[in-house]
Amino acid sequence: MQHGKYRFIAGFLVLPLALYAVFVISPFVQSIYYSFTDWTGLSSDLRVTGLDNYRRLWHDDIFWQAVGHNVLLLLVLPLVTLGLGLFFAFMLNVGGRRRKNAAVAGVRGSSLYKVVYFFPQVLSIAIVALLFQFAYNPNSGALNSFLGAIGVDARPEWLGNPHLALWCVTAVMVWSNVGFYVVLFSAGMSSVPRDFYEAALLDGANRLQTFFRITLPLLWDTVQTGWVYMGIMALDSFAVVQIMTVGPGGPDYSTEVLSFYLYTKAFRDGQAGYATAVGVALLIVTMIFAGIVMKLGRRERLEY
Amino acid sequence: MALRTDSRPGGRSRQGTEGTVLNVFSHAVLIIWALMVTLPLLWAVMSAFKTDREIFTSPWSLPGGLHLDAWGRAWSQAHMSQYFVNSLLVVACSLTGTMLLGSMAAYVLARFDFPGNRFVYYLFVAGMSFPVILALVPLFFVMKNMQLLNTYPGLVLVYIAYSLPFTIFFLSGFFRTLPTSVAEAAVLDGASHTRTFFQVMLPMARPGLISVGIFNFLGQWNQYLLPTVLNVGDEDMKLLPQGLVALAASQGYKGDWSGLFAGLVIAMLPVLGAYIVFQRQVQAGLTAGALK
Numbered sequence: 001m002q003h004g005k006y007r008f009i010a011g012f013l014v015l016p017l018a019l020y021a022v023f024v025i026s027p028f029v030q031s032i033y034y035s036f037t038d039w040t041g042l043s044s045d046l047r048v049t050g051l052d053n054y055r056r057l058w059h060d061d062i063f064w065q066a067v068g069h070n071v072l073l074l075l076v077l078p079l080v081t082l083g084l085g086l087f088f089a090f091m092l093n094v095g096g097r098r099r100k101n102a103a104v105a106g107v108r109g110s111s112l113y114k115v116v117y118f119f120p121q122v123l124s125i126a127i128v129a130l131l132f133q134f135a136y137n138p139n140s141g142a143l144n145s146f147l148g149a150i151g152v153d154a155r156p157e158w159l160g161n162p163h164l165a166l167w168c169v170t171a172v173m174v175w176s177n178v179g180f181y182v183v184l185f186s187a188g189m190s191s192v193p194r195d196f197y198e199a200a201l202l203d204g205a206n207r208l209q210t211f212f213r214i215t216l217p218l219l220w221d222t223v224q225t226g227w228v229y230m231g232i233m234a235l236d237s238f239a240v241v242q243i244m245t246v247g248p249g250g251p252d253y254s255t256e257v258l259s260f261y262l263y264t265k266a267f268r269d270g271q272a273g274y275a276t277a278v279g280v281a282l283l284i285v286t287m288i289f290a291g292i293v294m295k296l297g298r299r300e301r302l303e304y
Numbered sequence: 305m306a307l308r309t310d311s312r313p314g315g316r317s318r319q320g321t322e323g324t325v326l327n328v329f330s331h332a333v334l335i336i337w338a339l340m341v342t343l344p345l346l347w348a349v350m351s352a353f354k355t356d357r358e359i360f361t362s363p364w365s366l367p368g369g370l371h372l373d374a375w376g377r378a379w380s381q382a383h384m385s386q387y388f389v390n391s392l393l394v395v396a397c398s399l400t401g402t403m404l405l406g407s408m409a410a411y412v413l414a415r416f417d418f419p420g421n422r423f424v425y426y427l428f429v430a431g432m433s434f435p436v437i438l439a440l441v442p443l444f445f446v447m448k449n450m451q452l453l454n455t456y457p458g459l460v461l462v463y464i465a466y467s468l469p470f471t472i473f474f475l476s477g478f479f480r481t482l483p484t485s486v487a488e489a490a491v492l493d494g495a496s497h498t499r500t501f502f503q504v505m506l507p508m509a510r511p512g513l514i515s516v517g518i519f520n521f522l523g524q525w526n527q528y529l530l531p532t533v534l535n536v537g538d539e540d541m542k543l544l545p546q547g548l549v550a551l552a553a554s555q556g557y558k559g560d561w562s563g564l565f566a567g568l569v570i571a572m573l574p575v576l577g578a579y580i581v582f583q584r585q586v587q588a589g590l591t592a593g594a595l596k
Contacts, residue, residue, distance in 0.1 A: 008497040009412050016409040016468055017424065023465035024431055027439035027446055034442060041441065088337060095330025107330055115583050116338045119345065121590065122579045124526035126545035127571055130552050134351075134565075135344055142347045145363040179341065184591045207326065236435055239528045243549055259437045266441045267533065279438045286435060 034276040041272030053277035063278065066256045067285070069166055070235055073173075073257070074289060078230035081174050082223060085181025088117070090211055092182070093189045094197070106190075114186060117179035125176065129243035132172045133159070136244075159245055162254035169240050169255050173233065181226055188219045224297040231289050235282060238263065258282045348572070352565040359561045374562035375570070382555065382563060384570050386540055387547030394456055394543060395524045398463035402520050403513065405464060406471030411501055413472065414479035415487070425476065431469030440533055447534055454537030462530060467520050474519075474593055478512035479505065518582075518589030525575065544571055 035053055039046035057063050092113060096105035107113075120128055135142040136158040144155050159165050192215065200210045216223070238259040242248045245255040249264070258278055266275035351359050352374055353367040378384050413425045443462070444453070452458025482505065490500040506513070531546045542550060548571045555564040579586050 005416070005497065006418065009416055009418055011498075012408040012412045012501075013424065016405040016428075016472075019405070019461060019465040020428065020431070020468050022446065023443065023462050024439065024468075025427070027442035028434065030442035030446075031438055041445070084337075088334060091330035091334055095326055095334075107327065107334065113334050113338060114587070115580070116341055118579070118583070118587055119341055119576060122522055122526075122575050122586065123572060124528060124545040124575075126526075126528040126549055127568060130548065130568060131344055131348055133552075135347070140360045140363055140561075142344060142363055149364060175340070175344075178337070180590065183587050187591060232433075232435060236437060238437060242532075243552075259435070262437060262440070263533075266444075272441050272445075275441050279441065282435065283438055290433070 031276045031279055034273050035280045037273045039273035040270045041266060041275075042270050046273065049273075053274050056274065057277055057281060062253055062256060063258075063261065063281075065253050066258045066261045067281070069255065069257050070237075070282075070285060072166070073170060073234035073237060074231055074285075076170055077173055077234040078227050080170075081177045081230050082181055082226050084174070084178045085185055085226070086216070086219075086223070088113075088178070088182045089185035089189055090215060092186055094207060094210070110186075114179075114183050117182045119179065120176035121180045123176070125239040126243060128172060128176050129240045132168075132175075133244045136168055160251060162251040165245055165250040165254045169237065169244060172240055172244065173237065177230065177233070184222060184226065185219060188222045189215060192218050220297070224293065227293055227297070228290065231293065232286070235259070235286055235289070258285070345572070345576075348565055349569050352562060352569045354562055354565075356559065356561050359565070371562065374560075374566040377560065377563040378551070378567035378570055382551050382567055383540065383542075383547060384544075384551070384567050387542055387544045388570075390456075390541060390547075391525060391544040394459055394463070395521065397456070398460040398467070398524050399517065399521055401460060401464040402467040402471055402524075403517055406468055406516070407475050407506065407509070407513065408501070409468070410472045410475035411479050411505060414476035415484075425472075428469050428472045431466075432473060436466060436529060440529075444533055454535055454541070456541075459531065459535055459543075462534060463524050463527065466530070467523065470593060471516050471520060474516045475509065475512055478509055482508050514585060515589040515592045518586055519593065522575075522586075522590065 034046075036048055036050060037046040038049045038052065091107065092110040093106050096107040096110075134140075138144055138155060138157045138160065141158075143158065147154065156164060158168050196214050196218075197210060200214055205213065236259050237257050241250070241255050241257050241260045242263070247253075247255075249256045249260060258281065262275045262278040262282070265271045265278060347364070350367060351363070353370055353372070355368070355371055358365070358368060409428070413421060413428075447453040447458050447462070450458070452461070486504055486508065487500050490504045491497070495503070526545060527543075528545045528549075531543045532549075535541060535543065535546065539550075548567055551567050552564055555561070555567070
């Protein structure tokens with residue numbers, strides 16, 4: 001029996017573990033090793049060069065520009081996306097006309113809103129990026145012709161303008177992710193017991209106070225998870241930059257991000273070793289970010 | 305609930321007007337965002353029916369007539385049909401593999417005590433928090449050395465490997481909540497562990513399998529980064545999102561805008577259609593991981 005049990009366990013684990021070790025763990029570990037070499041990726045020759053790649057990174061202006069853009073995305077993207085998500089979810093759940101004795105009520109058609117808001121979430125980011133590349137087109141794009149139709153004369157070049165390009169990219173990422181958080185937060189809000197709101201209303205709290213004193217604290221765990229998700233998304237943003245922006249990478253590297261820089265160094269410039277060093281830098285930024293979120297977000301867990 | 309908000313003086317009427325104002329405001333805000341989500345999508349669908357001239361001169365007007373020729377060009381000449389079939393083939397294989405291997409590993413990790421159980425579990429779970437892009441360069445060369453670069457079997461194996469962390473995390477949580485008595489009864493009746501798993505535990509885990517299956521299907525069907533790096537050989541072997549981006553580059557060059565929009569809509573509509581039919585399950589499946 002015992003013998004059979006271990007054979008069964010081994011039999012069930014061996015294939016998943018083997019796949020995971022070969023295609024996930026080993027590349028991660030190798031990545032760190034290659035970052036200390038001058039490997040081109042074109043041949044198997046490589047020399048261990050110690051910290052040379054990192055020294056080069058330190059003086060690489062484009063790298064620092066990419067870091068700056070990633071940090072900016074890291075600050076703006078979760079804040080705007082989660083903020084809008086919370087706002088819409090709150091409107092959906094308590095913005096309704098009050099019925100009889102219920103303290104709060106959801107708006108009519110709230111499930112229809114949720115269905116529509118979720119549309120971008122099921123589309124490939126490649127499709128979304130292409131769609132907005134056309135929409136941002138200064139001559140025939142949806143955006144500028146819409147501006148023209150409502151009588152605005154300005155015809156910005158959007159992705160062609162180095163000051164606007166990164167914001168255009170951010171807007172697309174917000175557009176495609178808000179719906180997910182509306183649905184997520186909405187599910188969380190509907191599980192908050194109604195009598196909490198009733199008690200607050202009896203005590204004379206207005207809706208703003210109910211939101212900040214009741215809804216938000218009870219949702220805090222979910223918000224924190226969302227913050228980590230959006231942060232990881234901000235640190236990636238490969239597809240939007242590669243597909244949408246001119247160059248790609250934007251005019252004057254204005255939309256260069258670490259993931260795309262890594263990709264060009266490895267697969268265009270034949271500097272695989274240097275590219276993995278960029279990857280390690282990205283890993284460090286990711287870990288610092290995760291650490292900060294965990295530290296700032298730590299609160300007593302509320303059970304209800 | 306016998307709660308009366310109007311027991312306070314003036315309570316009912318004040319709150320009544322506040323409620324109406326808020327109601328109007330919230331509908332207005334919600335409708336604006338709904339328009340912001342749907343208008344770009346509608347614009348793409350409309351453009352796919354237009355002539356190239358109409359796309360340039362009047363981007364927001366309705367198409368002058370139903371021009372269907374762009375759809376034909378995108379579907380056959382631009383290989384969208386081919387890309388569609390390719391994606392179906394790859395995702396059918398990778399999804400089956402992910403669900404089978406993921407549920408096997410999750411079951412063993414959730415229900416059996418053995419030395420190293422926690423280590424293996426956390427090894428898998430740690431994979432959820434690392435960006436794929438970090439492993440990309442060495443992964444490319446691992447695939448190349450194993451002769452798996454630019455092949456579907458290679459892509460399928462990589463899809464499975466990168467889907468395992470979330471699948472195992474989610475399903476082992478699910479298996480842990482299932483009652484132990486049923487499995488014990490099956491074993492007492494002489495069923496082997498393997499048989500117990502396939503005939504008793506898997507059917508019981510159906511709701512969890514559906515959620516994680518939808519999650520993995522969308523993740524793999526929409527995958528862009530991995531094929532962009534690992535499937536760069538034959539033009540005809542491209543997958544749907546990847547093929548669409550290639551199409552945009554070539555059609556944009558030729559100036560065939562209507563064909564391009566048709567291709568975009570062809571790639572977009574099946575997923576949107578399936579989502580509208582199964583919206584409840586899809587929303588639950590995609591948000592399941594974050595609610596845990």
